Amino acid sequence: MVRKIGVLTSGGDAPGMNAAIRSVTRIGLNNGIEVVGVYNGYRGLLESSFETLTRTDVSDILDRGGTKLGTARLPEFKEEEIQDQCIKNLKREGIEALVVVGGDGSYRGALALTKKGINCIGLPGTIDNDIPGTDFTIGFDTALNTCIENVDKLRDTSSSHHRCSIVEVMGNHCGDLALYTAISCGAEMVITPETGYDELEVIENLRYLSDAAKKNHAIVIISEKITDTDALAKKVSLSTNFSGRATVLGHIQRGGSPTPTDRMLASRMGEKAVDLLMEGIGGHCVGIIDNEITSMPIQEALERPKKSRKQLYRLFDRLV
Ligand code: ADP
Ligand code: F6P
Numbered sequence: 001m002v003r004k005i006g007v008l009t010s011g012g013d014a015p016g017m018n019a020a021i022r023s024v025t026r027i028g029l030n031n032g033i034e035v036v037g038v039y040n041g042y043r044g045l046l047e048s049s050f051e052t053l054t055r056t057d058v059s060d061i062l063d064r065g066g067t068k069l070g071t072a073r074l075p076e077f078k079e080e081e082i083q084d085q086c087i088k089n090l091k092r093e094g095i096e097a098l099v100v101v102g103g104d105g106s107y108r109g110a111l112a113l114t115k116k117g118i119n120c121i122g123l124p125g126t127i128d129n130d131i132p133g134t135d136f137t138i139g140f141d142t143a144l145n146t147c148i149e150n151v152d153k154l155r156d157t158s159s160s161h162h163r164c165s166i167v168e169v170m171g172n173h174c175g176d177l178a179l180y181t182a183i184s185c186g187a188e189m190v191i192t193p194e195t196g197y198d199e200l201e202v203i204e205n206l207r208y209l210s211d212a213a214k215k216n217h218a219i220v221i222i223s224e225k226i227t228d229t230d231a232l233a234k235k236v237s238l239s240t241n242f243s244g245r246a247t248v249l250g251h252i253q254r255g256g257s258p259t260p261t262d263r264m265l266a267s268r269m270g271e272k273a274v275d276l277l278m279e280g281i282g283g284h285c286v287g288i289i290d291n292e293i294t295s296m297p298i299q300e301a302l303e304r305p306k307k308s309r310k311q312l313y314r315l316f317d318r319l320v
């Protein structure tokens with residue numbers, strides 16, 4: 001029976017990470033397990049930045065964005081010697097197993113530690129919704145709400161000014177945040193890694209919307225890392241009857257109080273993680289599939305093909 005576990009958050013922060021930390025801590029303590037917070041992701045393992053968490057240490061964080069434990073990216077963690085040092089530090093502290101909240105990079109780290117003898121469970125924590133093995137990640141719903149709130153505001157001003165608002169959202173090579181925002185906000189166009197990008201086609205489409213369809217404004221939602229959004233907005237002003245304005249939502253998408261959906265998801269996933277560790281299982285990740293909390297080996301999740309969003313893109317096209 002596991003007696004002492006650690007919990008850490010890694011990679012980009014996401015609203016709901018605190019709810020996950022709270023869940024792991026409370027469920028652990030209620031099962032007689034000591035829970036240690038590891039500060040700043042894998043860096044905290046390397047620097048032995050540990051603190052035993054009490055019930056009250058995780059009070060008043062359920063509704064807070066960010067992560068109480070801090071997060072970090074530690075590229076050196078891919079190296080075996082660094083991992084071995086972390087294993088030594090964990091063993092010295094008596095930490096027998098670990099819950100890692102993060103993205104697929106963090107999952108790979110969790111798998112490496114499991115293979116070296118410390119059972120790890122991965123929880124999907126990222127606004128990008130790009131983690132295999134789950135329908136939704138912790139933080140996605142909150143970020144989506146932030147995007148929607150902002151795009152709704154942009155619609156007011158762009159329709160008053162006969163403008164085309166080009167709104168860049170995050171997603172790190174995954175179009176979900178853009179696609180869900182575009183459908184929820186009634187955008188005129190969505191550009192994501194899945195749709196591909198053809199500048200001429202975008203300009204043609206906007207010309208059509210302005211001249212033939214007589215639209216008095218247009219909202220274009222575009223995923224980050226596709227093109228220079230500012231330059232695209234300038235081209236729209238030059239080549240169509242809309243004046244183009246670019247808005248890059250940026251890191252505000254990562255902040256804010258988690259929605260009830262993210263609080264529920266994080267609380268349920270935290271519970272599952274502790275249950276798995278109590279069963280002696282490691283190297284698994286937790287997901288939500290068809291609203292059921294599930295788990296599968298990290299290796300299997302990482303090998304899964306990317307979720308298809310064909311039906312949602314079709315829906316978007318049929319709604320325009
Ligand atoms: P995310 O977890 O959000 O995908 P990253 O890809 O930045 O974010 O990964 C977070 C951290 O996980 C990295 O800084 C590194 O410490 C660790 N990590 C990433 N890839 C690997 C890997 N292949 N092996 C071991 N650890 C990794
Ligand atoms: O993975 C979360 C994310 O916010 C991505 O959407 C984005 O590409 C990246 O992290 C930004 O990273 P940073 O915080 O290092 O600027």
